[in-house]
Amino acid sequence: MRLATWNVNSIRARVDRVADWLERADVDVLAMQETKCSDEQFPTMPFLAAGYDVVHCGFNQWNGVAIASRVGIDDVQVGFDGQPTWSDKPEVEAAAEARALGATCNGVRLWSLYVPNGRFVGSPHYVYKLEWLAALRNTAQQWLLDDPAAQIAMVGDWNIAPTDEDVWSVEAYAGSTHVTEPERAAFDAILDAHFSDVVRPFTPGPAVYTYWDYTQLRFPKNRGMRIDFILGSPALAQRVTHAEIVREERKGKSPSDHAPVMVDLI
DNA sequence: ATGACTGGTTGCACCAGA
Numbered sequence: 001m002r003l004a005t006w007n008v009n010s011i012r013a014r015v016d017r018v019a020d021w022l023e024r025a026d027v028d029v030l031a032m033q034e035t036k037c038s039d040e041q042f043p044t045m046p047f048l049a050a051g052y053d054v055v056h057c058g059f060n061q062w063n064g065v066a067i068a069s070r071v072g073i074d075d076v077q078v079g080f081d082g083q084p085t086w087s088d089k090p091e092v093e094a095a096a097e098a099r100a101l102g103a104t105c106n107g108v109r110l111w112s113l114y115v116p117n118g119r120f121v122g123s124p125h126y127v128y129k130l131e132w133l134a135a136l137r138n139t140a141q142q143w144l145l146d147d148p149a150a151q152i153a154m155v156g157d158w159n160i161a162p163t164d165e166d167v168w169s170v171e172a173y174a175g176s177t178h179v180t181e182p183e184r185a186a187f188d189a190i191l192d193a194h195f196s197d198v199v200r201p202f203t204p205g206p207a208v209y210t211y212w213d214y215t216q217l218r219f220p221k222n223r224g225m226r227i228d229f230i231l232g233s234p235a236l237a238q239r240v241t242h243a244e245i246v247r248e249e250r251k252g253k254s255p256s257d258h259a260p261v262m263v264d265l266i
Numbered sequence: 267a268t269g270a271c272t273g274g275t276t277g278c279a280c281c282a283g284a
Contacts, residue, residue, distance in 0.1 A: 010273050061274050214271035251268045
């Protein structure tokens with residue numbers, strides 16, 4: 001089974017490209033992030049036409065996560081248990097954002113995750129990001145306590161570069177989000193809960209990235225960050241036979257600023 | 267070529283992204 005994750009940066013702007021890649025790359029299950037639309041606006045037809053069922057969680061133009069599968073989608077859950085809430089405005093009550101969608105596809109419990117950006121260090125959004133990651137870790141830990149043999153894949157845009165090797169320039173990101181010690185500790189806590197990065201062993205750094213800013217020729221110069229990850233439970237990690245970051249999909253006409261990341265499971 | 271941001275909207279200016 002071939003499993004992939006891709007921050008698509010607006011599914012309405014990218015759906016033809018995404019559906020085309022699914023077929024070309026022979027992907028069975030794709031988790032998407034940053035669909036940037038409501039459920040009503042989500043373009044379902046191109047996925048159905050390509051032979052995929054699709055589930056989506058989007059409330060407005062922000063965030064949005066989805067899962068497309070041609071091997072079934074069962075037990076769909078919008079948001080994870082204990083997912084923190086957020087509000088940008090004091091007059092608007094805080095609510096869970098469209099950042100987590102779970103479903104079981106051919107025996108794999110898949111979570112499509114779009115971790116909050118953090119905006120700037122010390123901001124309320126940064127605090128929210130750390131709380132979000134801590135809550136996710138606690139819930140994920142419980143999944144494995146309930147069933148140590150569970151095949152779980154937590155995939156998506158983690159908005160953290162876990163090591164200095166995961167950014168093109170340590171200096172360029174000094175003082176920014178994504179590289180701070182608390183964010184890295186929050187990511188490491190997920191690893192400590194027995195989830196492992198199943199892609200890195202097949203795509204060792206340095207200078208291996210999944211995201212390149214649209215500005216300043218960052219992609220041609222390979223000035224990127226590795227922030228998109230597939231984290232597997234022990235039973236899932238055991239099945240991985242191959243993994244890759246598909247840089248080709250960052251090229252061409254109107255690409256996302258992220259590349260797809262995929263794994264093959266035996 | 268992989269080429270000097272992009273997508274969205276409470277829209278023609280600004281916000282979020284990272």
